[in-house]
Amino acid sequence: xxxxxxxxxxxxxxxxxxxxxxxxxxxxxxxxxxxxxxxxxxxxxxxxxxxxxxxxxxxxxxxxxxxxxxxxxxxxxxxxxxxxxxxxxxxxxxxxxxxxxxxxxxxxxx
Amino acid sequence: xxxxxxxxxxxxxxxxxxxxxxxxxxxxxxxxxxxxxxxxxxxxxxxxxxxxxxxxxxxxxxxxxxxxxxxxxxxxxxxxxxxxxxxxxxxxxxxxxxxxxxxxxxxxxxxx
Numbered sequence: 001x002x003x004x005x006x007x008x009x010x011x012x013x014x015x016x017x018x019x020x021x022x023x024x025x026x027x028x029x030x031x032x033x034x035x036x037x038x039x040x041x042x043x044x045x046x047x048x049x050x051x052x053x054x055x056x057x058x059x060x061x062x063x064x065x066x067x068x069x070x071x072x073x074x075x076x077x078x079x080x081x082x083x084x085x086x087x088x089x090x091x092x093x094x095x096x097x098x099x100x101x102x103x104x105x106x107x108x109x110x
Numbered sequence: 111x112x113x114x115x116x117x118x119x120x121x122x123x124x125x126x127x128x129x130x131x132x133x134x135x136x137x138x139x140x141x142x143x144x145x146x147x148x149x150x151x152x153x154x155x156x157x158x159x160x161x162x163x164x165x166x167x168x169x170x171x172x173x174x175x176x177x178x179x180x181x182x183x184x185x186x187x188x189x190x191x192x193x194x195x196x197x198x199x200x201x202x203x204x205x206x207x208x209x210x211x212x213x214x215x216x217x218x219x220x221x222x
Binding site: 031099 | 152153202210215
């Protein structure tokens with residue numbers, strides 16, 4: 001079945017440093033979604049990428065979808081303590097099923 | 111968007127018992143899913159709850175262990191049957207509206 005691998009598992013940064021998490025699928029994806037889960041909370045949708053090579057920005061967050069639609073990345077510029085949480089990618093199929101990556105736990109030290 | 115109410119929010123259960131989790135959505139939705147998130151782990155899809163028909167289960171999950179009801183387009187239940195400590199997890203209801211997957215707050219189950 002479809003597998004979605006995400007690295008790194010953990011990332012500790014100093015406030016102000018950049019952060020990147022990477023996602024790789026074993027199969028070509030229809031779309032990729034990114035979610036953020038704060039400690040003790042539930043996953044919250046951040047964005048969906050659909051097109052090959054697509055790049056989207058949300059303030060300090062930059063999302064990329066690979067040309068082959070099998071990999072993606074999330075980059076945060078100048079992290080803040082509010083960025084703390086687990087970031088999940090989720091590979092989507094054409095019929096709506098999502099396969100989640102293992103998540104990257106981000107810790108930001110003030 | 112969708113607002114999802116899930117209960118119980120948490121429970122401590124004895125081995126061998128069963129617990130039913132309820133999920134109420136504030137609008138009619140076609141696609142409703144149940145996920146499990148084990149401690150420190152990612153989200154694993156248990157099943158898709160289909161309105162008016164049997165749920166569609168993912169590999170490794172069976173109806174006898176996780177019976178699901180979907181009586182209408184705003185409500186679903188997931189039962190965790192004959193629980194063991196390995197079932198200790200967060201169970202999340204989610205709905206697909208447009209392109210976004212909205213999650214309930216989750217039900218944190220601890221099985222002793």
